[in-house]
Amino acid sequence: MNEKILLFIPGYNCENQITRVLNQIDSEISKYIDEIIMVNNISSDKTEERVIEFIKQNSQIPLKLLRNTENYGLGGSHKVAFNYAINNNFNYVIVLHGDDQGNIQDLLPVLKNEVYKKYDCCLGARFAKGAKLNGYSKFRTFGNRVYNILFSLVVRKRIYDLGSGLNMYNVNMLKNRFYTKFPDKLTFNYCMILASNYYKHNISFFPISWREDDQVSNVKMFSQAINVLGMLFGYFTKRGNFITSELRENPKAEYTAKVICEGRTSDGE
Ligand SMILES: Nc1nc2c(ncn2[C@@H]2O[C@H](COP(=O)(O)OP(=O)(O)O)[C@@H](O)[C@H]2O)c(=O)[nH]1
Numbered sequence: 426m427n428e429k430i431l432l433f434i435p436g437y438n439c440e441n442q443i444t445r446v447l448n449q450i451d452s453e454i455s456k457y458i459d460e461i462i463m464v465n466n467i468s469s470d471k472t473e474e475r476v477i478e479f480i481k482q483n484s485q486i487p488l489k490l491l492r493n494t495e496n497y498g499l500g501g502s503h504k505v506a507f508n509y510a511i512n513n514n515f516n517y518v519i520v521l522h523g524d525d526q527g528n529i530q531d532l533l534p535v536l537k538n539e540v541y542k543k544y545d546c547c548l549g550a551r552f553a554k555g556a557k558l559n560g561y562s563k564f565r566t567f568g569n570r571v572y573n574i575l576f577s578l579v580v581r582k583r584i585y586d587l588g589s590g591l592n593m594y595n596v597n598m599l600k601n602r603f604y605t606k607f608p609d610k611l612t613f614n615y616c617m618i619l620a621s622n623y624y625k626h627n628i629s630f631f632p633i634s635w636r637e638d639d640q641v642s643n644v645k646m647f648s649q650a651i652n653v654l655g656m657l658f659g660y661f662t663k664r665g666n667f668i669t670s671e672l673r674e675n676p677k678a679e680y681t682a683k684v685i686c687e688g689r690t691s692d693g694e
């Protein structure tokens with residue numbers, strides 16, 4: 426295996442879930458992954474302590490705990506991780522949310538069959554055939570399906586999810602950092618879908634399982650729903666002028682994080 430794969434786990438106040446997420450990385454998944462970064466977005470709970478405990482007990486795992494310099498939001502955490510992947514010569518970056526709603530095992534078929542090599546990104550889809558939803562309300566499922574249809578019409582491609590918590594990106598596609606001015610909030614992924622149309626990224630969806638049990642969603646459903654419609658309309662009417670415009674509420678000059686703790690380094694030291 427000559428390509429380098431980074432696993433990026435964003436987390437904000439997920440002290441109860443983060444150890445479960447780290448325990449998902451079994452020996453089979455580990456074969457594909459060269460390094461893991463858990464990006465703590467300045468949690469106010471014990472997320473960081475939990476990750477440090479895990480590193481101490483599993484020092485053979487190439488896991489690094491990073492702490493963002495400021496709270497950058499979920500989109501901002503993606504920027505930290507994408508920049509890290511580019512700067513450290515990774516070929517692919519996998520995103521797995523730190524609140525244990527998804528399961529990285531769902532990515533195994535994509536990894537085993539080398540599906541990821543054929544696309545710019547492989548996106549986990551909660552609403553594709555074969556996906557399993559557990560504890561997700563009928564209302565939210567309906568809302569998501571309606572939005573998937575609206576986005577599909579605008580990007581003229583069938584969209585099965587606008588942003589789940591399990592995705593894999595080819596770093597080559599990220600190298601020109603087209604995402605820098607995208608929102609730092611949870612709407613970052615919606616923008617990535619619109620960008621895939623504008624920049625002609627070759628995207629593919631794979632079915633995933635998704636659960637909602639002890640997680641606390643930070644999504645403010647109605648304000649986000651309106652905000653997303655605005656984005657879709659912006660792209661529909663302005664295309665490139667929209668995608669290349671400043672889409673952040675508080676633009677940051679840079680997205681930095683510092684290493685708090687690390688297990689084995691990826692070159693095996
Ligand atoms: N809401 C929120 N989530 C963040 C932030 N930084 C990282 N995350 C992580 O992003 C993921 C998605 O957030 P969440 O609120 O669960 O959204 P939902 O899963 O779509 O309901 C979780 O793993 C969070 O821990 C942040 O600043 N805000």
Ligand SMILES: [Mg+2]
Nearest residue numbers: 524526640642
């Ligand atoms: Mg979540």
